[in-house]
Amino acid sequence: MLHRRIILNEDQIPTKWLNLIPYLKKPPAPYLDPSNGEPMSPEKMAVIFPMGLLQQEMSPDPWIDIPEEILEVLTTWRPTPLVRAYSLEQALETPAKIYYKNESVSPPGSHKPNTAVAQAYYNMKEGVARLTTETGAGQWGSALSYACNHFGLECRVYMVRISYEQKPYRKSMIHTWGAEIFPSPSDQTNAGRAILEKDPDTPGSLGIAISEAVEDAVMHDNTKYSLGSVLNHVLHHQTIIGLEAKKQFELVDDFPDIVVGCVGGGSNFAGLAFPFMVDKANGRDIQIIGSEPYACPTMTKGQLTYDFGDTAQMTPLIRMHTLGHDFIPPGIHAGGLRYHGVAPLISAAIEENLMEPRAIHQTEAFKAAITFARSEGIIPAPETSHAIAVVVQEAIKAREEGKEKTIVFNFSGHGHFDMASYDRFLAGDIEDYEYPMEKIQEALARLPKIGV
Amino acid sequence: MLHRRIILNEDQIPTKWLNLIPYLKKPPAPYLDPSNGEPMSPEKMAVIFPMGLLQQEMSPDPWIDIPEEILEVLTTWRPTPLVRAYSLEQALETPAKIYYKNESVSPPGSHKPNTAVAQAYYNMKEGVARLTTETGAGQWGSALSYACNHFGLECRVYMVRISYEQKPYRKSMIHTWGAEIFPSPSDQTNAGRAILEKDPDTPGSLGIAISEAVEDAVMHDNTKYSLGSVLNHVLHHQTIIGLEAKKQFELVDDFPDIVVGCVGGGSNFAGLAFPFMVDKANGRDIQIIGSEPYACPTMTKGQLTYDFGDTAQMTPLIRMHTLGHDFIPPGIHAGGLRYHGVAPLISAAIEENLMEPRAIHQTEAFKAAITFARSEGIIPAPETSHAIAVVVQEAIKAREEGKEKTIVFNFSGHGHFDMASYDRFLAGDIEDYEYPMEKIQEALARLPKIGV
Numbered sequence: 001m002l003h004r005r006i007i008l009n010e011d012q013i014p015t016k017w018l019n020l021i022p023y024l025k026k027p028p029a030p031y032l033d034p035s036n037g038e039p040m041s042p043e044k045m046a047v048i049f050p051m052g053l054l055q056q057e058m059s060p061d062p063w064i065d066i067p068e069e070i071l072e073v074l075t076t077w078r079p080t081p082l083v084r085a086y087s088l089e090q091a092l093e094t095p096a097k098i099y100y101k102n103e104s105v106s107p108p109g110s111h112k113p114n115t116a117v118a119q120a121y122y123n124m125k126e127g128v129a130r131l132t133t134e135t136g137a138g139q140w141g142s143a144l145s146y147a148c149n150h151f152g153l154e155c156r157v158y159m160v161r162i163s164y165e166q167k168p169y170r171k172s173m174i175h176t177w178g179a180e181i182f183p184s185p186s187d188q189t190n191a192g193r194a195i196l197e198k199d200p201d202t203p204g205s206l207g208i209a210i211s212e213a214v215e216d217a218v219m220h221d222n223t224k225y226s227l228g229s230v231l232n233h234v235l236h237h238q239t240i241i242g243l244e245a246k247k248q249f250e251l252v253d254d255f256p257d258i259v260v261g262c263v264g265g266g267s268n269f270a271g272l273a274f275p276f277m278v279d280k281a282n283g284r285d286i287q288i289i290g291s292e293p294y295a296c297p298t299m300t301k302g303q304l305t306y307d308f309g310d311t312a313q314m315t316p317l318i319r320m321h322t323l324g325h326d327f328i329p330p331g332i333h334a335g336g337l338r339y340h341g342v343a344p345l346i347s348a349a350i351e352e353n354l355m356e357p358r359a360i361h362q363t364e365a366f367k368a369a370i371t372f373a374r375s376e377g378i379i380p381a382p383e384t385s386h387a388i389a390v391v392v393q394e395a396i397k398a399r400e401e402g403k404e405k406t407i408v409f410n411f412s413g414h415g416h417f418d419m420a421s422y423d424r425f426l427a428g429d430i431e432d433y434e435y436p437m438e439k440i441q442e443a444l445a446r447l448p449k450i451g452v
Numbered sequence: 453m454l455h456r457r458i459i460l461n462e463d464q465i466p467t468k469w470l471n472l473i474p475y476l477k478k479p480p481a482p483y484l485d486p487s488n489g490e491p492m493s494p495e496k497m498a499v500i501f502p503m504g505l506l507q508q509e510m511s512p513d514p515w516i517d518i519p520e521e522i523l524e525v526l527t528t529w530r531p532t533p534l535v536r537a538y539s540l541e542q543a544l545e546t547p548a549k550i551y552y553k554n555e556s557v558s559p560p561g562s563h564k565p566n567t568a569v570a571q572a573y574y575n576m577k578e579g580v581a582r583l584t585t586e587t588g589a590g591q592w593g594s595a596l597s598y599a600c601n602h603f604g605l606e607c608r609v610y611m612v613r614i615s616y617e618q619k620p621y622r623k624s625m626i627h628t629w630g631a632e633i634f635p636s637p638s639d640q641t642n643a644g645r646a647i648l649e650k651d652p653d654t655p656g657s658l659g660i661a662i663s664e665a666v667e668d669a670v671m672h673d674n675t676k677y678s679l680g681s682v683l684n685h686v687l688h689h690q691t692i693i694g695l696e697a698k699k700q701f702e703l704v705d706d707f708p709d710i711v712v713g714c715v716g717g718g719s720n721f722a723g724l725a726f727p728f729m730v731d732k733a734n735g736r737d738i739q740i741i742g743s744e745p746y747a748c749p750t751m752t753k754g755q756l757t758y759d760f761g762d763t764a765q766m767t768p769l770i771r772m773h774t775l776g777h778d779f780i781p782p783g784i785h786a787g788g789l790r791y792h793g794v795a796p797l798i799s800a801a802i803e804e805n806l807m808e809p810r811a812i813h814q815t816e817a818f819k820a821a822i823t824f825a826r827s828e829g830i831i832p833a834p835e836t837s838h839a840i841a842v843v844v845q846e847a848i849k850a851r852e853e854g855k856e857k858t859i860v861f862n863f864s865g866h867g868h869f870d871m872a873s874y875d876r877f878l879a880g881d882i883e884d885y886e887y888p889m890e891k892i893q894e895a896l897a898r899l900p901k902i903g904v
Contacts (some may be wrong), residue, residue, distance in 0.1 A: 001462055001463060001465075001520075001523065001524065001527065002462075002524050002527060003461070003462055003527075004527055004528060005462065005527070007459060007461065009459065010454075010455055010456070011453060011454055013453075030790050048606050068453075071453065072453065075454060075455075075457070076456060076457055076731065076828070077829075107829035107830050107831070109868075120621065146829060150825055150829075167619075169868070169871035169872070171874045171875075172871035172874050172878075173831065173871060173874075175874070175875070176824065176825050176831055176871075176874050176878070177825075177826065178826060205585055216760050217600050251567065298627065299578065370628065373629065374601055374628075374629065374630060376528070377528055377529075377559035377598060377602075378559050378630055379559070379625065380494050416561075416621070416868035416869065418869065419624035419625060419628075420621070420624065421619035422624050422625075422627070423623075423624045423627070426624075426628070
């Protein structure tokens with residue numbers, strides 16, 4: 001019998017999150033207050049985040065305890081299987097051993113509830129009654145709706161308009177869990193109305209949706225804002241993925257040579273990769289690859305500098321790779337990867353050569369997705385497909401070089417709500433975009449002049 | 453730590469299917485040849501089914517070995533978890549212990565690939581190049597597409613038109629796995645064209661779609677027909693569900709007082725229930741409930757007699773509960789439960805008092821689905837929701853009677869492709885239907901006069 005799935009039981013779930021910061025040579029630069037260029041005080045951040053999460057955001061400790069109440073919800077679907085992709089290996093005729101961590105088994109269908117549950121919990125503990133957020137492809141908005149429903153919080157989601165139209169059933173899922181959802185830009189906020197007035201046909205962007213969600217949180221009582229990626233605490237919460245994977249590799253006496261994840265804000269990538277990055281920082285030879293879309297090439301073509309996290313300039317300044325806070329990427333199908341910036345911890349990892357970014361065209365991603373669906377069975381989300389495309393490249397390279405590499409990637413989400421995109425790909429109706437260098441340069445010219 | 457999921461490892465997967473027939477007092481009546489009223493010969497059946505499956509169809513043995521090649525595919529998602537629904541218990545304030553067998557974790561999202569993989573395998577072994585089938589909600593068509601893709605067979609699916617329109621992304625999923633799909637009635641067959649001519653706006657029915665798929669198989673070289681429910685061998689293949697569940701109950705030293713499944717043709721119900729029915733036949737006190745929609749009340753209002761399995765009268769005559777082979781049920785959202793007949797083994801179980809049928813209104817099913825989604829997290833298919841509605845009834849009864857019953861049900865499929873139905877329910881736009889008694893009586897008046 002083939003042993004495809006390496007399974008941990010509930011008692012083997014990690015009970016601490018990993019914080020990468022103590023393993024970096026240089027800690028990430030602080031968030032800056034755009035009004036004066038000084039580091040943001042926790043008190044100012046506390047307008048939109050609960051203190052429990054801000055403490056984690058600033059924590060210098062390598063390990064953070066996971067409260068029992070969070071673990072009890074996570075065991076609804078965790079530990080997740082680490083799967084040996086025998087059928088994909090066969091389809092690619094590769095000597096490489098390919099594994100994937102299947103994060104699509106959560107109720108919302110992705111890794112996102114790993115942090116959504118934690119964020120809803122800390123907000124609930126501090127008496128917050130309502131959370132607002134943005135969502136790209138809808139995975140994050142679904143996850144936060146699910147988590148808020150569990151802990152009895154109200155929830156409102158601003159979903160990037162192009163994704164709202166491409167994936168109508170994310171809305172239904174969010175309603176089923178009792179939350180509200182609006183396409184962004186919306187008429188619900190000043191930021192949304194201003195952008196709609198200038199450009200009524202805008203596809204929207206994560207940067208705009210963040211502006212709307214932050215404004216909504218600031219303007220309403222007992223409401224805080226919740227972010228699905230980018231920030232340190234979000235990435236910490238996701239490390240449970242890689243920590244489980246390490247235990248699972250021990251069970252089969254294997255260890256990856258190559259670790260792959262797709263990067264939008266960076267949270268699913270960090271979740272799998274950071275626990276292995278600690279080994280790399282300690283001198284172990286591991287290749288760690290973050291894949292991003294060619295059409296939104298933040299890591300490969302962005303500038304590493306201070307910029308706003310959102311379009312309307314409501315967030316603190318964050319030092320990260322950025323394409324400019326008002327850059328609006330083409331409407332590719334991987335909505336979760338359409339972000340102008342990236343997590344500061346990802347930028348730090350790139351600076352310290354702990355990982356390498358790689359850009360992928362969306363047709364190559366869809367092609368890899370079909371190969372995966374027709375071998376392993378599961379249909380991946382377009383975001384996840386950008387990771388699979390890199391895995392396919394590396395597996396073919398291993399074949400050409402005759403090397404038996406061990407590759408692991410994060411299967412961050414299923415594509416059940418992205419089937420219209422598959423329709424278009426199968427009909428030959430999906431195009432690639434060149435790097436939109438002119439638009440990027442225009443947006444970069446509008447970068448804030450603070451903290452450079 | 454709550455132990456929600458009772459997990460078996462791959463080596464604990466059952467290696468034999470259970471055949472209920474030897475445990476019945478009276479074996480089910482034979483299929484009859486409509487041309488002469490005599491029992492169908494295997495040779496005639498072999499026009500549309502491979503001998504490997506016909507042998508299982510006629511087998512008197514209580515156990516049938518599962519070939520290694522089938523087990524290797526099944527371990528892509530099997531054994532499936534048996535889940536203790538702590539959060540649902542809490543939401544219902546019941547002293548009952550509720551468990552569900554989560555069959556939604558397969559790549560197509562339901563129990564259906566348990567038999568699709570087996571059927572594709574036996575056809576492949578006998579050199580068949582192409583399979584045809586019908587599908588209601590799309591779960592079965594997806595599963596057969598998935599299985600045919602795995603074993604390198606071509607596949608064509610006729611999908612009941614109302615479901616094709618309600619669930620457009622099942623089509624995309626089927627295309628992703630490389631199969632063809634047409635809404636039924638279609639212009640691809642004589643049966644389809646004849647019905648379209650009489651009633652161009654028909655919502656279609658499983659009976660019509662079966663006629664089209666059978667005709668297609670008969671008319672094409674090296675093509676056979678595959679059925680997703682009703683027949684003995686299909687039900688045998690599903691018993692792996694209940695056989696796993698029994699092992700899982702042993703691990704937690706529990707055993708069900710009540711077993712629940714929804715019944716369209718009867719295969720997911722049989723899959724969970726038959727292994728427990730053997731204990732009931734041996735005198736153990738277990739209540740086994742099959743739930744069906746009020747709008748298509750085959751078991752509760754049908755007649756137990758010989759009838760065709762399809763509308764165009766192409767199948768053998770089958771002794772079963774039936775509403776008449778040309779009865780077209782209202783377009784309820786549980787498309788998989790819109791069948792005029794039921795498996796002969798289910799009819800036999802009803803006759804021998806081994807189970808009790810119960811009819812459920814679709815709004816009650818959707819209400820139960822929302823309760824489940826907001827407690828356990830996972831969003832159920834509308835078919836599965838008919839089982840959940842019975843579980844809710846029984847859990848509330850246990851509370852009222854102060855009894856700590858153990859209830860298990862088959863979570864046969866997720867609702868990711870049924871979200872438009874949730875939209876309509878949440879908008880208050882779903883109605884119930886009375887028993888369509890007049891239409892049933894008209895259809896029953898047209899029953900064949902053979903074998904009564």
